[in-house]
Amino acid sequence: MGDDVETVDEPTMVEDEDQPKRKRRNRWGQEPDAPMMSDALALAPMQGMGFDLGLGVGSFSHSGGGAMDLSQAAQAAREALEKAKRAAMFQRQIQEQMQKLKSQGLSAGFMPGEGPKARKLILDEFGRELDEEGVVVPMKPQVVSTLKVNINREKEARLKKILGLKKDGGEQSFFDPTLKVTDRSERQKRRAFRFVEEGELVKKEQKLVKKIQEKALGIDKKDDKKKKEDEAKKKEESKEEDEKKVEPVKKIEPKVMRREPIPDVEWWDMPFLKEDQFGMKKAYTEVNVEKITPYVEHPIPIKITTEKEVPEASMMHLTPKERKKLRRLKRQERTQEIRDKIKMGILQPPPPKVKMSNLMRVLGDEAIADPSTVERKVRQQVEQRRREHEQRNEARRLPAEERKQKKKQKWMAEQEPVTQVLVFKMKDLTNKRHLFKIDMNAQQFHLTGTCIACPGVANIVVVEGGPRAVKRYKKLMVRRIKWTEDQKDDDDDDDDADDGVTAPKLQDNCVLIWEGIVKNRNFKNWKVTHARAEGEARKLLADRGAEHYWDMLARYRDPRMDI
Known part of the structure; x- marks a missing residue:
């Protein structure tokens, strides 16, 4: 029975081996063909596993009692052959790895049969590792897993790396990580506190406002985005470079200060030693007593140029109220100082101030x-x-010359950036009293300008000066001088003759033609001149660059005449 089974089974296996099935093409890629192996190499691992290929079918048939099908026996034989092929492939990869290690040893200068020797461990006084040249070896921190799960994962990853297996193989190669699978068994993460840093919300609001403004203005932000991306890339690259660069630990060495040897004689004592016939200084014991005098030699003080001179504070102009307050405070300080000195006994207390009003109360x-x-x-x-x-008042009083100079400075006002000008037109200057007042007041107020009297044509007065002096002179010309005092008798006679006339007369004896400000003065001093004709008067003003004042006089018309 057993012989019949064997005679039938052998041709069937031969037929299956001669006619292999057509492999189905895999859409994920074709599996590489295993190299041809000898029968002995393929059957060695199977024999080690406990398989007997010669008696395998018989054993299956006998053990099953004839129930085992021939196709199942063939399938079992193919699976055993696949396992043998895989084991042979592992053996071949291990042999290749050993050959690489041997070749690396030969290239490093080791003889066959020898391996790389262990390097000596050299440590410095701080416990740092040194190489053969004495340079500190940089140590990178190693992360060591303590959990058993992590240790097993590291072992599996190391074994796969050695064997050259893919990480994602078998069933995992068909897994799509982009698909999110919700597992109900997972516990929902507990929400923790989220602390907002100071100023974060304000920055967000500012960014939002800026974005709205740029959108309203139509600003293209593509360039800004590119710049920001480039900057982010540069920052990442710089961080990676910094991480790669491991700064070696510097060895701390004490600084040795080199000191010059102490000389026999210091340089400041050399001038006091005696000299020999060759002009050389003798031994320091021989001192030239003639150079020692009772005078003290002081070194020349050196001016420090680094210190900046403090600029003088500009003078502040205080109001009258502030000046009074400042004066009151200073007097209080002086009085308090005197009181303190009297309390300490430095000064004697003053005698009581007795007056007729407090006579009985004090004495x-x-x-x-x-x-x-x-x-x-x-x-x-x-x-x-x-x-x-x-x-005391007389002692504080200024001398006559200083008072005069102070008064002059008060009227001239040379510190003013601009000069005020007045131009007057007079109807008649035949009265010597009027001419004297015009001349003398202009001199007393330190005004510059001219008074030109041209009888029958026109009379003009031009004055230049400070604001206070010009204000006083204007009041003099317009209000104080009585231009009609010599015409009172004539006016009384005219009033008797013209009783029926009620129209008021125009007072044009002295009229202010122009009042303004000029940058520079046209006249150096004050002068009264007389001109015979209009050309001569115009020439006098033209020589000073003030001919336009005569043109103003010629074009002037009293606005009251148009009413």
Whole structure:
């Protein structure tokens, strides 16, 4: 029975091997063909696993009691052959790895049969590892897993790397990680506190406002995005470079300061030593006593150029109220200083200030005993205080020349950036009193300009000066001078003749033609001149660059005449 089965089974296996099935093409890629192997190499692992190929079919048939089908036996034989092929492939890869290690050893200079020797461990005084040249070996921190799960994962990853297997193989190669699968068994993560940093919400609001403004203005932000992306890439690259660069630990060495040897004689003592016949200094024990004098030699002070000179503070112009307050405070400080000195005993307290009004209150019984004597002494004290007060005022008073200069500066106002100008037109200057007032007041106010009297044509006065002097002179010309005082008698006669006329007369004896400001003065001083004709008057003004004032006079028309 067993022989029949064997005779039938052998041709069937031969037929299956001669006619292999056509492999189905895999859409994920064709599996590489395994190299041809010898029968002995293929059957060696199977024999080690406990398979007997010669008696395999018989054993299956006998053990199954004839129930085992021939196709199942053939399938089992093919699976055993596949396992043998896979084991042979592992053996071949291991042999290739060993050959690589041997070749690396030969290239490194080791003889066959020898391996790379272990390097000596050299440590410095701080416990750092050194190489053969004495340079500190940089140590990278190693992450060591302590959990058993992580250790097993590392072992599997190391084994796969050695064997050259793919990480995603078998059933995992058909897994799409982009598809999100929700597992109900997973526990929902607990929500934790999210702390907002100071100023984060304000920055978001500013960015949103800026974005809206740019959108309204139509600004293209493509260039800005590109710039930001480039900057982000540069930052990432710089971070990676910094991580790669491991700074070696610097060895701390104490600094040795080199000191010069102490000389026998210091340089400041050399001038006091005696010289030999060749001009050389002798031994430091021989001192030239002639150079030692009772005078003290002071070094020349060196001016420090690094310190900047403090600029002088500009003078502040205070209001009258502020000046009074400042004066009051200074007087209080002085009085308080005197009081403190009296309390400390440095100064004697002043005698009581006795007046006729507080006589009885200050002196008391003494005033009652001899009132006449006391009154005489009090009057003497009052008179003495008055004289001292006048003497102090006289001492503070400026001399006549200084007072005159101060008054001149007050009227001239040279510090003013601009100059004020007045131009007057007079109807008649035949009165010597009027001409004297015009001339003398202009000199006293330190005004510059001219007064040109041209009888029968026109009379003009041009003055230049500071604001205070010009204001006073204008008041003089318009209000103070009585231009019609010599015509009172004539006016009375005219009034008697023309009683029926009620129209008011125009007062054109002195009229202000123009008032303004100029940058520079046209006249150096004040002068009164007389001209015979209009050409001569115009020439006098043209020489000073003020001919336009005469043109103003010629074109002037009183606005009251148009009413």
